[in-house]
Amino acid sequence: MKLRRLTKRNHQNSTNNDPCAADLQATLGDQRVHTDSAARHLASTDASIFTGGAAGIVCYPSTTEQVQAIMAVAIKHDRAVLPRGAGSGLSGGAAPLGNPIVVSTTRMNRVLEVDLEDRLAWVQPGVINLDLSKQTSPFGFHFAPDPSSQQVCTIGGNVANNSGGPHCLAYGVTSSHILALEVVLSSGEIVELGGLDSEPTGYDLRGAFVGSEGMFGITTKIAVRLTPNPESVKTLMLSFDTVTDAAATVSAVIASGLVPAAIEMLDRNCVAAVESFVHAGFPTDAAAVLIIEVDGLSAGVSADATKVAEVAQTHGATVRVAANEDERALWWKGRKSAFGAIARVAPDYYLHDTVVPRSKLVEVLEAVYEIAQRYDLTMLNVFHAGDGNLHPLMAYNSRQAGANERVAAASREILELSLAVGGVLSGEHGIGVEKRDFMTDQFTSADLAQQALLRTAFDPFCRLNPGKVLPAAHSCADIATLSAAHADGVWG
Amino acid sequence: MTTPDLTTQDLLRARRTIQDPVLLEFAAEVGSSDPIVMVGGNTQSHLGGVADPNARSLRAPSGIVKYQPDEMTVCVRAATPVSELHAALSEHGQRTSLPDGTNLQGAVSSTVGGVIAVGRSPVTRLKDGHVRDAVLQLRYVAADGALVTAGGPTVKNVSGFDLCRIMVGSLGTLGCIADVILRTRPINRHERWLKMVDADPKAVLNNAKTAAAILWDGTVVWAQLVGHQADIESDQARLPTSSSALPPKLPPFRWSRRPKDLYQIGSEAGRFVAEIGVGVVHCEQPDPQGGKLSANVEALNRRVRDLFDPHRRFNPGRSVELL
Numbered sequence: 001m002k003l004r005r006l007t008k009r010n011h012q013n014s015t016n017n018d019p020c021a022a023d024l025q026a027t028l029g030d031q032r033v034h035t036d037s038a039a040r041h042l043a044s045t046d047a048s049i050f051t052g053g054a055a056g057i058v059c060y061p062s063t064t065e066q067v068q069a070i071m072a073v074a075i076k077h078d079r080a081v082l083p084r085g086a087g088s089g090l091s092g093g094a095a096p097l098g099n100p101i102v103v104s105t106t107r108m109n110r111v112l113e114v115d116l117e118d119r120l121a122w123v124q125p126g127v128i129n130l131d132l133s134k135q136t137s138p139f140g141f142h143f144a145p146d147p148s149s150q151q152v153c154t155i156g157g158n159v160a161n162n163s164g165g166p167h168c169l170a171y172g173v174t175s176s177h178i179l180a181l182e183v184v185l186s187s188g189e190i191v192e193l194g195g196l197d198s199e200p201t202g203y204d205l206r207g208a209f210v211g212s213e214g215m216f217g218i219t220t221k222i223a224v225r226l227t228p229n230p231e232s233v234k235t236l237m238l239s240f241d242t243v244t245d246a247a248a249t250v251s252a253v254i255a256s257g258l259v260p261a262a263i264e265m266l267d268r269n270c271v272a273a274v275e276s277f278v279h280a281g282f283p284t285d286a287a288a289v290l291i292i293e294v295d296g297l298s299a300g301v302s303a304d305a306t307k308v309a310e311v312a313q314t315h316g317a318t319v320r321v322a323a324n325e326d327e328r329a330l331w332w333k334g335r336k337s338a339f340g341a342i343a344r345v346a347p348d349y350y351l352h353d354t355v356v357p358r359s360k361l362v363e364v365l366e367a368v369y370e371i372a373q374r375y376d377l378t379m380l381n382v383f384h385a386g387d388g389n390l391h392p393l394m395a396y397n398s399r400q401a402g403a404n405e406r407v408a409a410a411s412r413e414i415l416e417l418s419l420a421v422g423g424v425l426s427g428e429h430g431i432g433v434e435k436r437d438f439m440t441d442q443f444t445s446a447d448l449a450q451q452a453l454l455r456t457a458f459d460p461f462c463r464l465n466p467g468k469v470l471p472a473a474h475s476c477a478d479i480a481t482l483s484a485a486h487a488d489g490v491w492g
Numbered sequence: 493m494t495t496p497d498l499t500t501q502d503l504l505r506a507r508r509t510i511q512d513p514v515l516l517e518f519a520a521e522v523g524s525s526d527p528i529v530m531v532g533g534n535t536q537s538h539l540g541g542v543a544d545p546n547a548r549s550l551r552a553p554s555g556i557v558k559y560q561p562d563e564m565t566v567c568v569r570a571a572t573p574v575s576e577l578h579a580a581l582s583e584h585g586q587r588t589s590l591p592d593g594t595n596l597q598g599a600v601s602s603t604v605g606g607v608i609a610v611g612r613s614p615v616t617r618l619k620d621g622h623v624r625d626a627v628l629q630l631r632y633v634a635a636d637g638a639l640v641t642a643g644g645p646t647v648k649n650v651s652g653f654d655l656c657r658i659m660v661g662s663l664g665t666l667g668c669i670a671d672v673i674l675r676t677r678p679i680n681r682h683e684r685w686l687k688m689v690d691a692d693p694k695a696v697l698n699n700a701k702t703a704a705a706i707l708w709d710g711t712v713v714w715a716q717l718v719g720h721q722a723d724i725e726s727d728q729a730r731l732p733t734s735s736s737a738l739p740p741k742l743p744p745f746r747w748s749r750r751p752k753d754l755y756q757i758g759s760e761a762g763r764f765v766a767e768i769g770v771g772v773v774h775c776e777q778p779d780p781q782g783g784k785l786s787a788n789v790e791a792l793n794r795r796v797r798d799l800f801d802p803h804r805r806f807n808p809g810r811s812v813e814l815l
Contacts, residue, residue: 115752117751117752118750118751118752119751161650162650162654164648164650168648172621172625173648173650175625175654175657176621176622176625185788185792189788190788191786191788191789191792192786192789193789195748196750197748197749197750197771198748198749198750198751198767198770198771198772199612199746199748199771199772199815200748201748201782201783201784201785201812201813201815202785202789202790202793202812202813203658203661203662203666203793203796203797203812204611204624204657204658204660204661204662205658205789205792205793205796207624207654207657207658207660208653208654208655208657208658210654210657211650211653211654212653212654231701251562254562254563254564255561255562257585257586257678258678259677259678296719296723297701297702297719297720297723297726298723299720299721299722299723299726300719300720300722300723303720355644355646355647355648355649356646357560357563357565357645357646358562358563358647359560359562359563384648387646387647387648388646388647388648389648413500416500416501416504417500419503419504419507420500420503420504420507421503422507422645422646423644423645423646424644424645424646424649424651425651425652426649426650426651427646427648427649427650428648428650429650430650431650431651431652435651439651439652441504441508442507442508442644442651442652443508443641443651443652444508444509444510444640444641446634446638446639446640447640447641447642447652447655448652449638450634450640450642450655450800451652451653451655453799453800454653454655454658454796454799455653456799457792457795457796457799458792460795469652469653470652
């Protein structure tokens with residue numbers, strides 16, 4: 001197995017004199033349709049290590065009608081279509097296969113309506129996650145999903161991936177915060193899924209659509225639920241002499257009947273990287289650090305924070321409580337900058353994403369370190385411990401002989417280990433092309449057949465983001481353009 | 493390797509093979525040919541149309557399969573009464589967000605599978621969220637008789653397309669639910685129901701930070717406050733004069749509205765109890781505006797049912813459009 005580097009080969013297909021491009025330009029104007037190699041190159045990857053993507057024409061619509069017009073041209077020319085947000089995904093989900101028309105939502109970036117009485121906002125899909133909360137926070141509300149990439153990722157991308165984030169432990173992932181979606185289907189029809197009323201009629205097509213990785217339709221408007229800002233917040237930093245004690249504390253806190261807003265863990269290697277990068281005040285002598293945040297109303301928050309501290313101290317923790325909002329913000333900056341800090345450790349990194357039962361955290365973390373040692377890899381762990389969402393991060397130098405192969409082999413072992421203890425393939429990054437071929441390790445043929453039916457209901461033509469999520473044997477006959485694509489996945 | 497005797501590969505193989513004889517027997521009972529009506533607790537069988545009386549009636553298996561209090565998950569078979577499940581969970585200070593069938597309607601026999609198939613949340617939705625968010629994994633028998641696993645056993649999961657969401661609230665028309673893994677939550681430390689006569693429901697919503705439920709019948713507001721005692725008391729001090737009282741009995745039909753439209757409910761509703769901040773209105777009659785879908789969405793709904801159950805085996809006569 002080896003990591004693929006296929007960029008040049010897949011960009012050989014030219015869009016010069018492409019009648020599809022001409023039709024798109026005639027429909028949308030030259031400014032919204034880019035066929036140059038620079039635009040196509042930028043749209044050929046996401047933030048994953050997958051570099052086998054190949055974008056066709058890149059379009060920049062700003063309205064639903066323009067998206068619908070793009071779909072009409074795609075239908076006429078029998079082209080695949082890939083919706084794209086910020087390209088911050090980590091599973092290759094936005095990496096195009098087979099030169100599809102790429103529909104970038106970056107110009108669909110308006111907050112259309114904020115309704116504080118019904119606690120919702122209508123936004124276009126290209127609105128940046130954090131920008132919405134910045135706009136609504138002065139009025140006492142925010143958009144709860146807070147992935148680490150929230151400064152750049154789009155809400156449309158959050159919908160496509162059913163994104164999580166540290167505070168999803170208490171508030172739930174994106175699906176819990178989406179009320180309604182306006183979607184352009186692969187047929188060109190516009191549908192509104194879900195609704196603003198309490199119990200919309202019909203199947204929960206809104207819920208089915210969230211997390212469909214751009215394969216069910218193109219989102220053009222999103223009604224998100226706004227969450228009241230907590231009246232009170234307490235953030236605790238707990239440092240431990242062993243990772244085992246930290247992991248045991250996570251289980252003990254949950255078992256004590258508390259549901260904190262967030263429980264995040266950083267191990268020694270990660271703390272060292274973060275501290276030299278952000279200087280957040282993390283204890284570099286600790287084997288592991290937990291950041292636990294409780295929020296809500298003042299009396300309950302005080303009681304919960306006290307209880308968390310008591311539980312942690314029984315596991316040998318040194319406890320600090322953020323003295324003020326500035327210190328709290330700095331700690332979170334440290335946590336969310338962890339992946340950027342890795343650049344100081346090695347030139348390349350591969351970030352894993354699996355989920356294991358919380359009660360298996362100790363066992364799995366010990367095994368993860370053993371795997372890293374066996375493959376001679378630098379392993380850092382920074383993850384959402386409260387819901388068992390592991391992010392083992394392997395820092396390496398891809399130019400070193402055999403490094404890619406060692407990373408791939410270690411990654412496979414971690415994946416299989418996670419599944420073997422009762423976990424799942426992905427907690428928040430999605431399947432994309434990265435884990436598509438591992439789906440048969442988690443699901444049976446019957447399971448995958450039912451998932452394929454759901455896709456077929458939305459996109460009977462398999463026009464949207466073909467080649468992702470479902471292994472080839474369970475995917476409908478993707479349209480002709482994909483057959484030319486190299487779609488071996490990240491691991492080749 | 494996770495145990496001395498089994499390799500990772502052994503465990504992976506075992507995971508992909510459903511060996512539970514109860515599930516296999518249920519799948520055989522469902523079979524792959526004739527029409528079937530799934531029977532739960534019959535507490536909501538008046539919703540979603542009338543099932544074909546000629547179809548074969550079938551009950552799912554019942555019983556708690558595996559409860560992990562420190563994981564805050566429980567695997568339970570579909571015909572288990574919710575009240576029985578909650579009684580077991582309460583021994584560890586937990587419950588689920590499923591309505592337990594004993595709360596407001598006087599019914600005592602709602603089943604886990606039935607509640608999930610209907611997909612209607614309890615009146616405590618302000619705090620407990622939607623029923624669909626409590627469902628982590630769901631195993632069901634498909635129209636061709638195959639046992640299918642949707643979702644996964646962990647509290648967080650985005651592996652593949654979300655079949656759980658399409659099953660919750662599907663009225664059993666897409667598959668026969670066999671068992672389900674639910675997220676559990678701690679039982680409220682403190683809770684109290686208050687009654688406020690002639691109170692402004694909007695003001696109660698804005699002031700009651702600990703409210704799990706706010707009900708209004710046009711005159712009286714009831715609120716359930718939950719959480720830390722001091723927070724509840726602070727809330728109560730902000731609210732109009734109140735007295736302790738049980739919530740009202742709910743009429744049998746539900747109207748779905750935007751939350752802010754509740755304050756304009758007129759006489760057309762008859763006797764009603766509205767869930768303030770949520771948008772559900774409990775009425776004596778079915779919703780005159782219910783079941784309306786745009787042509788495109790209706791076609792998409794139909795396509796889903798056609799693909800999952802092409803021969804209309806499951807709950808013939810009933811339909812999500814009629815819920």
